[in-house]
Amino acid sequence: MNRQELLNRITINPNICFGKPCINGHRIWVSLILDFLASGMTMTELLDEYPQLEFEDILACIAYGAQMSRERFVEISLESVA
Secondary structure, three states, rough: OOHHHHHOEOOOOOOOOHHEEEEOOOOOEEEHHHHHHHHHOOOHHHHOOOOOOOOHHHHHHHHHHHHHHHOOOOOOHHHOOO
């Protein structure tokens, strides 16, 4: 599955979840999945916790995060990097 096919699994609808990016067909925020991954949760644990998701949905969230980092950035102070 290529990057665009993964990104097509993410939807943004102003009438669903206040317009936050969600996995298509679900009210699960991309940011929630990325936060879980960042906290150390594995993909297997995520799929166990959310059995309605597919492996490609998690990859889609990662692809979305990567795409957003190409377009926007968040300032991080040098002290917090150390």
